[in-house]
Amino acid sequence: MARSATPKAAAPKAQALPNRERPADPKPYKASKAELLDFYKQMMLIRRFEERAGQLYGLGLIGGFCHLYIGQEAVAVGLQSAMKVGRDSVITGYRDHGHMLAYGIDPKLIMAELTGRAAGISKGKGGSMHMFSVEHGFYGGHGIVGAQVSLGTGLAFKHKYVKDGGTCLAYFGDGAANQGQVYESFNMAKLWDLPVIYAIENNQYAMGTSVERSSSEPDFYKRGESHRIPGLQVDGMDVLAVRGAAEEAMAWTQAGKGPIILELLTYRYRGHSMSDPAKYRSREEVQSYREGRDPIEHASQALQKLGVSEDELKAIDNEIKQIVVEAAKYAEEAPEPEAAELFTDVLVESY
Numbered sequence: 001m002a003r004s005a006t007p008k009a010a011a012p013k014a015q016a017l018p019n020r021e022r023p024a025d026p027k028p029y030k031a032s033k034a035e036l037l038d039f040y041k042q043m044m045l046i047r048r049f050e051e052r053a054g055q056l057y058g059l060g061l062i063g064g065f066c067h068l069y070i071g072q073e074a075v076a077v078g079l080q081s082a083m084k085v086g087r088d089s090v091i092t093g094y095r096d097h098g099h100m101l102a103y104g105i106d107p108k109l110i111m112a113e114l115t116g117r118a119a120g121i122s123k124g125k126g127g128s129m130h131m132f133s134v135e136h137g138f139y140g141g142h143g144i145v146g147a148q149v150s151l152g153t154g155l156a157f158k159h160k161y162v163k164d165g166g167t168c169l170a171y172f173g174d175g176a177a178n179q180g181q182v183y184e185s186f187n188m189a190k191l192w193d194l195p196v197i198y199a200i201e202n203n204q205y206a207m208g209t210s211v212e213r214s215s216s217e218p219d220f221y222k223r224g225e226s227h228r229i230p231g232l233q234v235d236g237m238d239v240l241a242v243r244g245a246a247e248e249a250m251a252w253t254q255a256g257k258g259p260i261i262l263e264l265l266t267y268r269y270r271g272h273s274m275s276d277p278a279k280y281r282s283r284e285e286v287q288s289y290r291e292g293r294d295p296i297e298h299a300s301q302a303l304q305k306l307g308v309s310e311d312e313l314k315a316i317d318n319e320i321k322q323i324v325v326e327a328a329k330y331a332e333e334a335p336e337p338e339a340a341e342l343f344t345d346v347l348v349e350s351y
Helices: 033-058 073-080 097-102 107-114 147-162 180-191 239-254 283-292 295-305 310-333 339-343
Strands: 089-091 168-173 196-202 231-235 260-265
Touching (some): 033 295, 073 295, 196 239
16 A cells, blocks of 8 residues: 655644743833933933943044944833842843943943043953943943843842842843844743843844844744743833833742843934944934934923923933033043053952
């Protein structure tokens, strides 16, 4: 009897997947007037700092690569305002200046690091992409795309192992979301129910390649489903929406339910780095975000509804500009590291 060339389909199994608990849909954070003012000041500080960094790069005072955070300010401020310095940890990629500022690190030390000065947060040896502060629980600043996801998973393992009650916030972008080590990390994080928030900053372009061209599943918050990691998609241009999602994510990890993914829909106004002319998108596209979705303008309108005048907001802007001017002056006048610093912090011996 001839054997059929067409294989038979496997009989369907009756076993159903168990119901999976999911976080509640986040609601915008109900900030007080004072809290919203603080968020506004933090976002404005990041914006003005990055604008100044761009100027210093153009003057040749910042070497190497320089990736600006302009447009994405609501993500860092909204997420990190929900965390506790000293308990939680943060790790990110190379677009890290805004994350450091949102964690309350002195702008002078960050600007000094950008300009390669000994007074910098990493003694002038990290530069734009590799800033670090153990004191603040900030573990980089990493230049290898996606590497911080595995390291952040390790930080979450540490939190669980020593039972310090901490959560790790691991940032990465839509480009890094297609890296293989990300999914190895997801698997381990869920196997051990580690307290980690995977924050995917979807600014729509991996360097110069759009999400539509590079990702078969453009909804990144769904990327953890096969590992039973729930995800939430958030308006990353609204600081209150981000803070509301951060509250939900922190409650999830703090309850011992394991990892969670937040996809923050955001947008960068500048190119991938200072050397990128960003010709892969139209001027009209960028302008539409600046005029209709800007996170600082959104917060400004909300504050005015709470009774804050335009004059008060202008005074805040002037105050922030002065802080940034002083940070740049401090960095330009600070000495460069001694040549002997090349050999420090290279190896730690433990016995």
